[in-house]
Amino acid sequence: MVPVxxxxxxxxxxxxxxxxxxxxxxxxxxxxxxxxxxxxxxHGLEFDFTRHTDGSGGKAASYFEVTxxxxxxxxxxxxxxGYLLSYHLLHPDHDVVFVTLCIKSQDGDVTAFPxxxxxxxxxxxxxxxxxxxxxxxxxxxxxRVAAERHGWPTRESLVGKFIFCVSGTEKWKAYYADSNVFxxxxxxxxxxxxxxxxxxxxxxxxRVVANMFLSSGHHTIWAxxxxxLRSAGLLVRGYQLDSETVWDQALAAGxxxxxxxxxxxxxxxxxxxxxxxxxxxx
Numbered sequence: 001m002v003p004v005x006x007x008x009x010x011x012x013x014x015x016x017x018x019x020x021x022x023x024x025x026x027x028x029x030x031x032x033x034x035x036x037x038x039x040x041x042x043h044g045l046e047f048d049f050t051r052h053t054d055g056s057g058g059k060a061a062s063y064f065e066v067t068x069x070x071x072x073x074x075x076x077x078x079x080x081x082g083y084l085l086s087y088h089l090l091h092p093d094h095d096v097v098f099v100t101l102c103i104k105s106q107d108g109d110v111t112a113f114p115x116x117x118x119x120x121x122x123x124x125x126x127x128x129x130x131x132x133x134x135x136x137x138x139x140x141x142x143x144r145v146a147a148e149r150h151g152w153p154t155r156e157s158l159v160g161k162f163i164f165c166v167s168g169t170e171k172w173k174a175y176y177a178d179s180n181v182f183x184x185x186x187x188x189x190x191x192x193x194x195x196x197x198x199x200x201x202x203x204x205x206x207r208v209v210a211n212m213f214l215s216s217g218h219h220t221i222w223a224x225x226x227x228x229l230r231s232a233g234l235l236v237r238g239y240q241l242d243s244e245t246v247w248d249q250a251l252a253a254g255x256x257x258x259x260x261x262x263x264x265x266x267x268x269x270x271x272x273x274x275x276x277x278x279x280x281x282x
Contacts, residue, residue: 001278004156008096009147009235011155011276012251014269015044015098015259017239020066020074024263026083028091030084030097030255037270044055045084048098048168049077051116058116058125068104077101078124084162084276088129095275096131096158098257100211100237101186102168110172114179121164121185131161134182142205143181147233155276165189165209177206192229194222201232214238214255216246226253230282244268254279 002011016022016029021093024040032041037233048068054060067074088094100157121127131153133143140146164186177188189209192199195218204210210229214222229236239259241247247268250258262269271277 002155002273002278005154006276006278007154008152008158009230009233009256010151010279011280012254012256012258012271013043013098014041014271014274015046015100015237015239015257016042016263017046017050017259017261018068020047020080021068022261022263026080027087029263030087030094033276037274038267039264041270041274042263043095043275044098044100044232044259045261046102046167046239047077047080048102048104049074050103050107051113053108056117056231056254061124061190063116064184072191077120081121081125085125088160088162091159094160094222095155096161096163098163098165098237100189100259103166103172104168106169107157109177113172114176114184117166117176118183118185119238127185129160129162130185131163132160133184133187136208137181143187143208144204144206144232147208148189149233151233152235163187167211176281181206192225194218194225197221197225199225199229201228204232204234211253212236212238213240214246214250215240215242216249219246219249223249223253226250226255227282230254230256230279252280254282 029042033039049064061076061078064077065074165187166188173188189211190207192210192212237257238250238255241260
């Protein structure tokens, strides 16, 4: 049994990769099965999206669209926010759900993105359900210092909450992260090159989530990198953990969010004490 007072960055939990492309709907992905822990139990989700400007300033449902391709014709991101809200209404005391929001847009005015995206979330989600960057910052000079000195909130304090994290196109998420932290509703991640040892932690001043595409090919490097990132108070997400080998390697390295395409049907795809396990000591 994982103590409820354990900080989030000392925990490990399952996530689904490209959650909108799964055969399982969003509720099924989140639901856990005690008897069969590999069936769902994902407290990490991911939605890719693009921007389609229309003069609404970000408030129209179609302004942000769930799709993997630039210019695609997917569902409004608002629809997936609705699935999250319905899950919350059914289970108001649920464990925290970490939602990676992966912006795929490349062109257009990036400077408008923070205000538009915040407006969109305010229109189609409930801000009161979010743990936001300003809540972590406290009186520290930046988020990384705050995370290193104070850590992440505990599992207990995040009951009924969601954490949104912007991922994807670097210039978009970097601009979002470097804008006014007190206004932002989402965190932003930083991609880490798994083929390079000793990551530059100074790059994380406004970002406290490391995003890593993990494979067994570079395991000897990232197995050492992950503990370095966690020692700095960062939350580490690894994605496309689609084999038992790389899943077990990620668990042993201490990856916090283990994102996989194998949401159901694979007996190895769960953390040791689902839905949350204690990460290996640093």
